[in-house]
Amino acid sequence: xxxxxxxxxxxxxxxxxxxxxxxxxxxxxxxxxxxxxxxxxxxxxxxxxxxxxxxxxxxxxxxxxxxxxxxxxxxxxxxxxxxxxxxxxxxxxxxxxxxxxxxxxxxxxxxxxxxxxxxxxxxxxxxxxxxxxxxxxxxxxxxxxxxxxxxxxxxxxxxxxxxxxxxxxxxxxxxxxxxxxxxxxxxxxxxx
Amino acid sequence: xxxxxxxxxxxxxxxxxxxxxxxxxxxxxxxxxxxxxxxxxxxxxxxxxxxxxxxxxxxxxxxxxxxxxxxxxxxxxxxxxxxxxxxxxxxxxxxxxxxxxxxxxxxxxxxxxxxxxxxxxxxxxxxxxxxxxxxxxxxxxxxxxxxxxxxxxxxxxxxxxxxxxxxxxxxxxxxxxxxxxxxxxxxxxxxxxxxxxxxxxxxxxxxxxxxxxxxxxxxxxxxxxxxxxxxxxxxxxxxxxxxxxxxxxxxxxxxxxxxxxxxxxxxxxxxxxxxxxxxxxxxxxxxxxxxxxxxxxxxxxxxxxxxxxxxxxxxxxxxxxxxxxxxxxxxxxxxxxxxxxxxxxxxxxxxxxxxxxxxxxxxxxxxxxxxxxxxxxxxxxxxxxxxxxxxxxxxxxxxxxxxxxxxxxxxxxxxxxxxxxxxxxxxxxxxxxxxxx
Numbered sequence: 001x002x003x004x005x006x007x008x009x010x011x012x013x014x015x016x017x018x019x020x021x022x023x024x025x026x027x028x029x030x031x032x033x034x035x036x037x038x039x040x041x042x043x044x045x046x047x048x049x050x051x052x053x054x055x056x057x058x059x060x061x062x063x064x065x066x067x068x069x070x071x072x073x074x075x076x077x078x079x080x081x082x083x084x085x086x087x088x089x090x091x092x093x094x095x096x097x098x099x100x101x102x103x104x105x106x107x108x109x110x111x112x113x114x115x116x117x118x119x120x121x122x123x124x125x126x127x128x129x130x131x132x133x134x135x136x137x138x139x140x141x142x143x144x145x146x147x148x149x150x151x152x153x154x155x156x157x158x159x160x161x162x163x164x165x166x167x168x169x170x171x172x173x174x175x176x177x178x179x180x181x182x183x184x185x186x187x188x189x190x191x192x
Numbered sequence: 193x194x195x196x197x198x199x200x201x202x203x204x205x206x207x208x209x210x211x212x213x214x215x216x217x218x219x220x221x222x223x224x225x226x227x228x229x230x231x232x233x234x235x236x237x238x239x240x241x242x243x244x245x246x247x248x249x250x251x252x253x254x255x256x257x258x259x260x261x262x263x264x265x266x267x268x269x270x271x272x273x274x275x276x277x278x279x280x281x282x283x284x285x286x287x288x289x290x291x292x293x294x295x296x297x298x299x300x301x302x303x304x305x306x307x308x309x310x311x312x313x314x315x316x317x318x319x320x321x322x323x324x325x326x327x328x329x330x331x332x333x334x335x336x337x338x339x340x341x342x343x344x345x346x347x348x349x350x351x352x353x354x355x356x357x358x359x360x361x362x363x364x365x366x367x368x369x370x371x372x373x374x375x376x377x378x379x380x381x382x383x384x385x386x387x388x389x390x391x392x393x394x395x396x397x398x399x400x401x402x403x404x405x406x407x408x409x410x411x412x413x414x415x416x417x418x419x420x421x422x423x424x425x426x427x428x429x430x431x432x433x434x435x436x437x438x439x440x441x442x443x444x445x446x447x448x449x450x451x452x453x454x455x456x457x458x459x460x461x462x463x464x465x466x467x468x469x470x471x472x473x474x475x476x477x478x479x480x481x482x483x484x485x486x487x488x489x490x491x492x493x494x495x496x497x498x499x500x501x502x503x504x505x506x507x508x509x510x511x512x513x514x515x516x517x518x519x520x521x522x523x524x525x526x527x528x529x530x531x532x533x534x535x536x537x538x539x540x541x542x543x544x545x546x547x548x549x550x551x552x553x554x555x556x557x558x559x560x561x562x563x564x565x566x567x568x569x570x571x572x573x574x575x576x577x578x579x580x581x582x583x584x585x586x587x588x589x590x591x592x593x594x595x596x597x598x599x600x601x602x603x604x605x606x607x608x609x610x611x612x613x614x615x616x617x618x619x620x621x622x623x624x625x626x627x628x629x
Contacts, residue, residue: 092507092529127591128553130532130545130575131399131621132444132457133501133508135420136464136485139441143463162419163441167397174573174591 074110075192081106086170087145089183092129094140096148104145107187108152115155118191121145123163124170126179131165138163145185160190221260221385224599225608230265231350233258234292237269238310239277239299246300247332250310253339254296257357257384258346261584262607267292278311278325287317294323296346306331312342314349324349336386356582359383360625362401362410363589363598365390367617378412380427383580383624385611391427399621404447407625411435411445411454422456424471436469444488448495455479455489455498466500466513479513480520490533490542499523499533499542510544510558524558526565532576536583541603543577543586555588555601568605575620579603581627589620596620 075082087100096104111117123142125134142161150156171178235255240246258264273286277299287295298312313325324345328338337358344355362380369375376398381388392398396415403410404424411424422442425432436442440459447454454469458476466479466489480486484504491498498513510524510533524530529547536542539560546556546565552572558565568586577588580600585607587600596618598611611619 127573128551129508129529129547130488130501132488133485133531135399135441135443136457136459136487139459140463140485161440164397164415165399167399167415174594 073192075189082110085187087141087185087187088180089141089185091126091179091183092137094137094144096144101148104148105152108149108154111149111155111158112153114192115158116191117189118158118160120160120162120188120190122168122186122188123161123165124168124182124184124186125166126182127166127169127174128179129166131167135163135165138165141183141185145187222610223260223262223608224610225262225606228606230263231294232267232290232292233264233294233296233346233350234267234272234287234290235296236272236275236277236298238297238312239275241299242302247308248300248335248339250298250300250335250339250342251296253336253384254312254343254346257340257343257355260384260609261347262602262609263347263351278313282315282320284315284317284320293317294346294350296342298342300335303329308332308335310335310338310342312345314346336382340382340384353584354582354627356580356584356624356627357383359581359628360407361385361587361598361622362391362403362625363622364398364401364620365617366397366596366620369395378410391425391430400444401621401623402446403623403625405449405451405626407628409447411447413443413445422454424454435471435474446489446491448491449493450495455491457487457489466498468498488532490535492535493537493539499535501531501533510542523560523563524565525563527556530556534578536579536603537581538583541579541583543579545574545577545588555586557586557603566605568601568603569599569608571599574599576622578623580624585624587622587624589622598622 074080077083081103084103087096087103111119121142123138125137139161142163146159146161149159169182170184171181235251237249237251255266259266267290271290273289274283276282276297278297282295282297293316295315295317296312298310301309303309307329309327309329311327314323315321316323326345328341330338340358343357347353347355360380361383362378365377365379367375373395376394376396377390378392378398378401379388379390394414394416396418399413401410401412408428409424409426411422413420414423420442421434422436422445423432424435435454436456436458438458438460441457441464444457445454452471454471456467456469457464458467459465463483464485464487465481466486468477468479479498482502482504484502486500486502488501489498496515499510500513501508502511505522508529508531509522510530511520511522513520523542524544527546527548531545533542533544542558542560544556544558545553546567547553553574554567554571555569555574555577556565556567571590571592573591575589577586579586583603585600585602587598590597590599592610598619600609601607
């Protein structure tokens with residue numbers, strides 16, 4: 001779900017940029033190559049985009065001199081670590097790998113800075129092994145992420161944990177490429 | 193002796209059309225491996241003493257049961273030289289000529305509105321002697337069950353082991369709905385996969401169904417409220433009760449042999465631990481205390497101990513807890529992991545899922561006295577093994593050609609069957625019922 005939303009935002013931003021920058025830029029390329037894009041949307045008012053290369057500090061500036069509008073929610077910024085909502089794990093392991101620590105930390109900081117925000121950490125396992133063991137493994141993975149978030153400043157009351165074991169694979173399939181995508185914890189925001 | 197063609201497909205639902213029973217997920221059973229020297233037997237079509245067509249071909253059900261066990265090779269009907277029925281002398285010579293050592297004959301007599309007398313006899317052909325004979329009076333809807341009881345009698349008379357044909361299985365089916373999302377049903381079927389019917393439908397996962405010892409209730413885990421909760425459901429009425437909905441895991445329910453307690457897994461105190469709930473008072477007793485995962489409890493048939501899975505030794509292995517002194521001992525040492533234990537009805541064997549160095553999860557049997565473990569299957573993603581109530585077969589879930597299917601293997605590994613659901617859908621989490629009486 002989070003991923004789909006992210007793609008929508010990227011594509012929308014890309015299309016707007018294309019419109020602003022003129023011809024010759026494919027939306028997909030824009031979405032990937034021009035990182036600090038901010039999409040702004042006001043309910044009912046459509047959207048506009050700020051210029052490239054300006055980053056977060058560029059709020060209030062526009063490319064075409066149009067009106068400054070409400071900023072994109074930090075959780076929806078495609079280039080931000082906060083847009084990453086899935087932590088992957090090794091086989092039969094609940095250890096958060098080094099490469100995912102920055103993502104966990106970004107969410108922990110966000111939670112610390114937004115006391116009303118609330119997340120559910122959904123723990124999942126691949127299909128190998130038995131279902132109830134995988135339920136426990138999924139919970140252990142989600143708890144490992146929770147523990148880390150709390151160490152990094154989030155309040156434990158902001159975080160719920162639920163394990164789906166192997167019942168909700170992200171990818172169907174019976175090989176390592178599917179399994180590696182199914183051993184995961186998904187960070188789901190219930191309140192921002 | 194006739195060679196057995198393998199694999200040999202049996203359409204177990206062939207006769208269902210004569211019964212007004214709704215069929216949900218039709219299963220077929222395929223014998224993928226049988227005993228080399230299966231015992232020849234002849235099951236003569238039962239004489240029908242009514243008008244029109246008989247409500248059920250009872251002999252065909254008996255024949256299919258015996259064949260499915262892998263231990264019997266029924267004689268094809270077209271090879272029979274005579275078709276004896278009770279009340280007339282049997283020409284044993286006809287059967288000796290064909291090398292058939294045992295013969296089953298019978299008849300079905302209508303005796304009133306929707307009442308039938310079914311009678312059978314089992315003969316030792318070479319000694320020209322009746323071994324067993326019984327008579328049942330039932331309505332048409334019970335004829336199938338009577339056929340399975342006849343199979344049970346024949347099986348017991350010839351193998352010395354109580355038959356488990358007149359029993360049931362429960363399992364979970366996952367299908368993809370028109371919206372692309374999963375639909376789950378908890379289904380109940382006869383042990384030959386006939387009469388399949390859903391007893392619970394959900395858009396969220398269902399797992400770990402477990403029978404009460406009187407076969408009247410099922411405990412299971414349902415995610416219907418987006419988190420795991422344990423329910424107990426009465427099969428006959430559909431009445432159910434939420435029995436555990438603590439914070440965190442609520443899983444792996446199993447009834448004690450006396451039906452008064454439920455072993456289960458909760459993580460309310462931090463991580464997955466085994467508890468026992470007194471069903472009358474709902475009082476919980478905590479069994480394990482360890483930072484490692486403890487899960488998948490299984491009662492020993494005498495109720496004095498529980499087997500369970502723990503990764504306290506570094507990898508998940510099977511341990512045993514004794515209620516008398518709280519002692520815990522490790523039971524499995526072979527392989528990288530051993531999961532989901534289940535005791536044989538006599539308590540001498542334990543089946544579990546064994547992970548080997550090649551990454552295969554396969555059904556294994558551990559002989560508790562010697563500690564010798566044998567792997568019984570050659571699939572790769574086996575799960576949820578459970579013994580038939582007579583201890584002869586183990587039913588389990590596996591994956592064949594990308595689909596979740598049920599399969600069964602004899603305890604000696606010589607007989608194998610697969611149950612395949614028709615069309616799209618994954619079948620999983622089987623559990624074999626206790627004896628029904």
